[in-house]
Amino acid sequence: MTSSVLDLAPVVPVVVLEDAADAVPLARALVAGGLPAIEVTLRTAAAPAAIGAIAAEVPDAVVGAGTVISVRNVADTVAAGARFLVSPGWTDRLLDAMKASGVPFLPGVSTTSEVVALLERGVTEMKFFPAEAAGGTAYLKALSAPLPQARFCPTGGISLASAPSYLALPNVGCVGGSWMVPADAVAAKDWARVERLASEASALRG
Template identity: 60%
Template sequence: MSEKNDKLLSILKLQPVVPVLVIDDLASAVPLARALVAGGLKAIEITLRTTAALEAIRAVANEVEGAVTGAGTILNAAQYEAAVEAGSQFIVSPGTTQELIDAAADSEIPLLPGAATASEVMGLREEGFTMMKFFPAEQAGGAAYLKSLSSPLAGTFFCPTGGISLSNARDYLSLPNVVCVGGSWVAPKELVARGDWAGITKLASEAFALRG
């Protein structure tokens, strides 16, 4: 388990912001991923919320140099297996079930499990997880809540996602228990629809600069 935790940590440390993408049009997946990578955001989460998602993961994994492709909104073992088969290098879930924990144990590809309460975090720690997704971040208590967990649950690290934007990302990134944040603002639907890849690279570069 420690090896998978280390693998996941190395991915999440690539950048301060992990783009969370909903791909409706498969044709946009590769140029969108290339635009994000050009801006410094190599680790990319493609959510399984559309019919194009698995093929988008496959295309980005195969065609975008430098991209570290992940799958989000994974809800069960079948989706976990399909996402790995498509080329995902990390898996993200909004919450956690025993089925997902078992799927993660059977796979070489690490899981970033979702948690929103101290009890959920403690349960995941018992299973050996040290990296978790805090979701939905803003709605579940925001940066102040996550900060309050840092001392009693020391040694647990988070990627908060949900309601995070350029304006509040630093509030989370300044916390000792936050490695990175997840956000969709780096790939606005209107820019994707227009094929404004330069505009997305600019947003990605601004997000990458949050590391400082």
């Protein structure tokens, strides 16, 4: 894996799975569409098993855990096979656990003070969340001059139409989004549609 999650692909799919049995075919469709980094969020009971299945059966995928909000989440998901961690926000205790995990991580920020605090702790790569609600591209553009060392994966409310404006910013490495894994496609097991949407997303460039 490249040293940075931000450099794997222009878009990181943010996946919510109700059934772990869907994890492998979904991951294969995303990888076939050119999106190898897959964030499986810990919003359902199926998430840990889904992460484990992808890690074991889809070697070309780089599976990560999202919605990591506790030290236990860190330990459980890394044990399951997560190769990166994403949190919606952070505390000192959570940050310490993510740093000690041995895998790359993206702590969530939405304010300048949070960014500065992470830089103080030696962390330069972050999730900007909730991106659209927290100020969108205008906010990130404003941060780039005083804090050029910070790089972001904006997530939250981003679509195929809005993603290019984020990717054009010098401090954005990739964006997170769920538009290529719509709930109805997953429910219908329409993996061809997922692959097609992933292919459109992987072609995005700033």
